Amino acid sequence: MKMKMNKTAKQNAVTYGMVIAAFAVMQIMISTGHISSSLEGLLIPFCYYVILAVSLNLVVGVLGELSLGHAGFMCVGAFASAFFTKCMAETIPNSLVRFLLALVIGAVAAGIFGILIGIPVLRLRGDYLAIVTLAFGEIIKNLVNVLYIGKDSKGFHFSMKDSFSMGMEPDGMIIVNGPQGISGISRDSTFVIAVILVLLTLFIVLRLIQSRDGRAIQAIRDNRIAAESVGINITKYKLMAFTVSAALAGVAGVLYAHNLSTLSATSKNFGYNMSIMILVYVVLGGIGSIRGSVIAPVVLNLVLDYFLRKFQMMGSNVVLQFLSDNRMLVYAVLLIAMMLFSWSPKMIQWRERVFHRNTEKEAQ
Amino acid sequence: MSFLNYLISGISLGSVYAIIALGYTMVYGIAKMLNFAHGDVIMVGAYVVFTAVSTWGLPAVPSILISMAVCTVLGILIEKIAYKPLRNAASPLAVLITAIGVSYFLQNLALLVFGSNTKSFTSVVPFPALQLAGGQLTITSVTIVTILACILIVLGLTAFINKTKPGQAMLAVSEDKGAAQLMGINVNATISLTFAIGSALAAIAGVLLCSAYPSLTPYTGSMPGIKAFVAAVFGGIGSIPGAMIGGILLGIIEIFGKAYISAQMADAIVFAVLIVVLLVKPTGLLGKKIQEKV
Numbered sequence: 001m002k003m004k005m006n007k008t009a010k011q012n013a014v015t016y017g018m019v020i021a022a023f024a025v026m027q028i029m030i031s032t033g034h035i036s037s038s039l040e041g042l043l044i045p046f047c048y049y050v051i052l053a054v055s056l057n058l059v060v061g062v063l064g065e066l067s068l069g070h071a072g073f074m075c076v077g078a079f080a081s082a083f084f085t086k087c088m089a090e091t092i093p094n095s096l097v098r099f100l101l102a103l104v105i106g107a108v109a110a111g112i113f114g115i116l117i118g119i120p121v122l123r124l125r126g127d128y129l130a131i132v133t134l135a136f137g138e139i140i141k142n143l144v145n146v147l148y149i150g151k152d153s154k155g156f157h158f159s160m161k162d163s164f165s166m167g168m169e170p171d172g173m174i175i176v177n178g179p180q181g182i183s184g185i186s187r188d189s190t191f192v193i194a195v196i197l198v199l200l201t202l203f204i205v206l207r208l209i210q211s212r213d214g215r216a217i218q219a220i221r222d223n224r225i226a227a228e229s230v231g232i233n234i235t236k237y238k239l240m241a242f243t244v245s246a247a248l249a250g251v252a253g254v255l256y257a258h259n260l261s262t263l264s265a266t267s268k269n270f271g272y273n274m275s276i277m278i279l280v281y282v283v284l285g286g287i288g289s290i291r292g293s294v295i296a297p298v299v300l301n302l303v304l305d306y307f308l309r310k311f312q313m314m315g316s317n318v319v320l321q322f323l324s325d326n327r328m329l330v331y332a333v334l335l336i337a338m339m340l341f342s343w344s345p346k347m348i349q350w351r352e353r354v355f356h357r358n359t360e361k362e363a364q
Numbered sequence: 365m366s367f368l369n370y371l372i373s374g375i376s377l378g379s380v381y382a383i384i385a386l387g388y389t390m391v392y393g394i395a396k397m398l399n400f401a402h403g404d405v406i407m408v409g410a411y412v413v414f415t416a417v418s419t420w421g422l423p424a425v426p427s428i429l430i431s432m433a434v435c436t437v438l439g440i441l442i443e444k445i446a447y448k449p450l451r452n453a454a455s456p457l458a459v460l461i462t463a464i465g466v467s468y469f470l471q472n473l474a475l476l477v478f479g480s481n482t483k484s485f486t487s488v489v490p491f492p493a494l495q496l497a498g499g500q501l502t503i504t505s506v507t508i509v510t511i512l513a514c515i516l517i518v519l520g521l522t523a524f525i526n527k528t529k530p531g532q533a534m535l536a537v538s539e540d541k542g543a544a545q546l547m548g549i550n551v552n553a554t555i556s557l558t559f560a561i562g563s564a565l566a567a568i569a570g571v572l573l574c575s576a577y578p579s580l581t582p583y584t585g586s587m588p589g590i591k592a593f594v595a596a597v598f599g600g601i602g603s604i605p606g607a608m609i610g611g612i613l614l615g616i617i618e619i620f621g622k623a624y625i626s627a628q629m630a631d632a633i634v635f636a637v638l639i640v641v642l643l644v645k646p647t648g649l650l651g652k653k654i655q656e657k658v
Contacts, residue, residue, distance in 0.1 A: 065457075066460055120639065120643050123643070127392075127397070131398065131593060131594075132639055134590065135635035135638050138635055139632040142631055143629075145628060276468060280468075326475075326476055328468065328472040329473060329476060332465050333469060335461070335464075335468065336446055336465040336469060339458055339465060340446070340449055340450065343450055343453040343454070343455065343458035344449040344450055344458075345449075345453060345454075
């Protein structure tokens, strides 16, 4: 037993170490000026992609349910925190304090949405759960797009029609402007904070998985009926995993919102496509593998977004050109191939055969 | 009069949803999987017709037949390559995620082949619109053809399933795969047949959808596809009359929501229907309750 604990701790240390090492390399590159501005611009996105992938893996890999509304929670976190930052821009001049508060608010708001959505949704399973989470994600995106909030000397005004029907005083300021979203958010996200948040996310998720609660969640994934019959409260643990995942997605949303100065909900950033993107990271990193979810977003973006573009600038190559122009197509093929490779019973048999042959050789 | 106009366009949109939902419901009944790529097969069908009509200059009927043939082959290929190897996978999520991958693949392949710019689809039903009540009530020819097509397909499919041998085989496979195999039914062929029929229907749905809403992009199919799944759940998944009723009701809800509540919130209203249905009556309007065995 002691052996095993050590092994888990070692595995965790490797995961944390990887993030810290990557951070150190990047910091050295930044301080010595060996980093291009396009790569520097990708650093914070890497961090929120990692947080999104790790948190989605908690639902897909550990709880064993497919959530397609992850971008919706990110949207909630982004808008709640951006609203807060915009309102408090003068009240709290210290950007670090303001950003930390915004993080708390984003996480709590997304977590509350997680509970509210989780209670009805988690009664369902499999395909139904997937499609209902997708529906909720789209509803959140739609609602944000018709939301108008303004502030003037009399207080807050709210409308779901247009900015005129809020009936604001002339001194008023529109904060959330329907499809145009929120503009002029102070760009408080920094790479250091983002990396700390990645580590915090890893800490929370790994602690949860390796705790008694985490084992209960995995028991539900492996056999719901057996888990229920040994007295595990299914609803409680499902809701726990779902809410933690939603709150962490909210944190990613806060990073996202404060990395751009203008925030609006489109199908590209908070819609179904984004949820699928995160799912691609989770699947390619390995369903259930937290370390995989850290590596996959960074490697995929680095290879397909950054290096290919760089090669392309150096000289045109038909294959590289094709790959970088059709990144999504590559993702789709990788996703299908990965699923067939890792889940098809025939492939599993084949892999076991090969694996056993290796172990036999090792034994000799 | 505007109420009647909305009602008619709701039924028309709903008929398209119903045709798509039939494909979902049949595949779900037999393969027990949500075929996420179904919506994108619709898009492929529409692109084939678009190419046949505008590039090769073919008349409407042969174009639709070509499109149905292409979609049938596509449906069978998708099943053989992506879904069949995962049929006995340990996790039910495996095939679902693969289906999402296929959907993603088709969208991006269409993006590569046809480009991202919107193609304006010319209606394949070139008859003039019907004017009733002194021009206040307009029923376009596409609407009439769509509703007729939907009724014919539902009647034809019901007859096929209840009266023919392959149809009975489908029912048997959806009840119990193992027992059906023991009775000498070729399960693989039956599943392929189901995908073939579903995909051919998707081609028809694609043509009708794009004739009524003539803008075609690689993403045209995904939203109607998801809504048609909502319709299939609404009517009771696995039930053919249920898919039709669910589809038409959903079309009416969407158009009324757009007209009387909020144009931007129409999608949200449709999805809210799904959530309410799943919470109040998860088996849908005409669905059977499935007992879970331990």
